[in-house]
Amino acid sequence: MAARRRFGSIRRRESGRYQVRYPGPDGQPRTAPDTFARKSDAERYLTLVEGQILRGEWIDPDRGKVTLADYGMRWIGQRATLRPSTVGLYTGLFTRHIKPDLGGVPIGRLTTPMVREWRAALLDKGVSVGTAAKAYRLLRAILMTAVREDELIRTNPCRIPGADQEHAPERPVLSVPQVFALADKFDRRFRTLILVTTFASLRWGEVTALQRRDVDIENGTVRVRHAMVELRGQGVVLGPPKSRAGVRTVSLPAALLPDVKAHLEEYVGDDPASFVFTGPKGAVLRRGNFRSLVKWADLVTAIGVPGLHFHDLRHTGNVLAARTPGASLRDLMTRMGQDSSRAALIYQHASTEADTAIADAVSALVVAYQGGPQPADAPPDKDPEEGASGALTPV
The missing domain is CATH 1.10.443.10 (Intergrase catalytic core)
Structure with a gap:
């Protein structure tokens, strides 16, 4: 007869999959957000959760049930230091390019593959690389707040190399x-x-x-x-x-x-x-x-x-x-x-x-x-300050 688990429980459902339940730090029962095909996977999940609780790193999965649509719009609205034009820019990016595909997803279920597919879909629809990069940076900032400040999720799924970079064409310089x-x-x-x-x-x-x-x-x-x-x-x-x-x-x-x-x-x-x-x-x-x-x-x-x-x-x-x-x-x-x-x-x-x-x-x-002379009231030449020559930066 198998020994009784000292932390949590595993139950085999009629579907054959395994459901995990465990007590949270407050003593209230929690149910894992997903079921598992193998009992060994369920056991590993319980071991992971127990360790997170003991180290004080556990995040209630119920907190990640808020949808990205709700959280994202609240995030924009709560940024009191943003200029009105920036609020308009962020709102437009979010409603046009983020919300349609990802808005209904609970932020706790967002994954890096989902973000990668979303970005690829934007580009496939003809959205420019620059606009896609702006939308990606906005999504990353929103989810970073969910990680660092609100502690709704453990990690930020926006981890796609180069997705935040814009490759703007060279602009003309007049003589x-x-x-x-x-x-x-x-x-x-x-x-x-x-x-x-x-x-x-x-x-x-x-x-x-x-x-x-x-x-x-x-x-x-x-x-x-x-x-x-x-x-x-x-x-x-x-x-x-x-x-x-x-x-x-x-x-x-x-x-x-x-x-x-x-x-x-x-x-x-x-x-x-x-x-x-x-x-x-x-x-x-x-x-x-x-x-x-x-x-x-x-x-x-x-x-x-x-x-x-x-x-x-x-x-x-x-x-x-x-x-x-x-x-x-x-x-x-x-x-x-x-x-x-x-x-x-x-x-x-x-x-x-x-x-x-x-x-x-x-x-x-x-x-x-x-073709004229130097202005008479022009200041005399001054010793140049020490320092590297100016390098062009994006404007």
């Missing part, structure tokens, strides 16, 4: 003559918008949020304090920059200051809160309306760069800044307003002198294109 050729094709109201965006390496939301008080002609700088965010159902709202590093003061190339000053005098109200770049009737600019208004596709084709995105102007500015001798990676990241946990050491206080040197170098390129 200085091309930047001016493009700017000159715009109505005068928008010409300076193109130049400032490019040579100050600003994002669309940042440049359209600039106010008169943010522009310091005397010191040749713009202060980035806000960003315009387009929200579905709410229109354009003034919010914070993309990250903490996005709040910054950027030096303008001295060669651009006459253009900026003329723009302020002609198109911007005297109120310090007046926006620097607006539509013909003074309204806040919206990206889609701007593209239609200026016939963006026609203009970029006319200068020989069809398919150019507005964001490529910032990319061009980043490349020009990265070519500045002596500009360290820290200086470049500060100018660009980049923030990354992978480069924590970069985010030290970069010097104003280094950013001014970058602006001076870009200004020299502009002056060379224009």
